[in-house]
Amino acid sequence: MIEVQGLTKWFRGSSKAAVENLHFTVQPGEVFGLLGPNGAGKTTTLRMLCTVLRPSRGLARVAGFDVVEQAAEVRRHIGFLSANTGIYERMTAWEMVEYYGQLYQIPPQRLRSRMEELFATLQMNDFRHRRGGEMSTGMKQKVSIARALVHDPPVLIFDEPTVGLDVLVQRAVLQTIQQLRGQGKTILFSTHILREVEKLCDRVAIMSRGQIVACGTLRDLQEYYRQNDLEELFFSLVS
Numbered sequence: 001m002i003e004v005q006g007l008t009k010w011f012r013g014s015s016k017a018a019v020e021n022l023h024f025t026v027q028p029g030e031v032f033g034l035l036g037p038n039g040a041g042k043t044t045t046l047r048m049l050c051t052v053l054r055p056s057r058g059l060a061r062v063a064g065f066d067v068v069e070q071a072a073e074v075r076r077h078i079g080f081l082s083a084n085t086g087i088y089e090r091m092t093a094w095e096m097v098e099y100y101g102q103l104y105q106i107p108p109q110r111l112r113s114r115m116e117e118l119f120a121t122l123q124m125n126d127f128r129h130r131r132g133g134e135m136s137t138g139m140k141q142k143v144s145i146a147r148a149l150v151h152d153p154p155v156l157i158f159d160e161p162t163v164g165l166d167v168l169v170q171r172a173v174l175q176t177i178q179q180l181r182g183q184g185k186t187i188l189f190s191t192h193i194l195r196e197v198e199k200l201c202d203r204v205a206i207m208s209r210g211q212i213v214a215c216g217t218l219r220d221l222q223e224y225y226r227q228n229d230l231e232e233l234f235f236s237l238v239s
């Protein structure tokens, strides 16, 4: 579960909060989307939840652990994927995922069977021995996803997981997220793609200029704002 209360981030030297007074919760078995245009504050929010950035104000608990007081526990219980997750040029797909599994101290036999499972579901066996420097964008993204999932965390936080991917890999990523929801994971992801929200999210928070301007199921929002056309709804809320 993810619980966020009054979460706020001011960057030094900036006259305005990048993220201001956010409140939301995400339950196990739920996909929650943060939808917003560039600069809305999505990445800053996710980075605070992943303990990469320290909140200026407010509280956030991830898998029951406070992101400031219990940052190490939070990191053990999340899988984080961001657009700029580094891929090592010289390591193969298998080696990179294995390396992360070792960092999480997964016993060798369990790690191997977990990796076989992940490589099969993410369709990575064709390139398991290919080095990072020779991978396509989609292959790199799958490696990043496998790394985020190797320790089987209960909470997944994905920052624009399909950005830059072709439609086939996009589809595979979205299907993976659906499967993870089926396994009862708590999933928070950011996007600026309305179609992904329609396809995947149980609930969505629409962000604009650091704030949540609307939150609920798509149906709730459509009814509340009396607007069935999601694109129109989105533009009216963020502009």
Ligand SMILES: Nc1ncnc2c1ncn2[C@@H]1O[C@H](COP(=O)(O)OP(=O)(O)OP(=O)(O)O)[C@@H](O)[C@H]1O
Binding pocket: 011, 012, 014, 018, 036, 037, 038, 039, 040, 041, 042, 043, 044, 045, 192
């Ligand atoms: N390290 C930083 N220092 C100062 N300002 C920052 C920093 N990181 C982000 N910001 C500012 O915070 C605001 C929110 O940025 P953020 O990256 O969270 O938005 P976003 O919704 O993820 O956008 P995008 O879709 O472009 O990734 C922006 O105004 C951005 O310029």
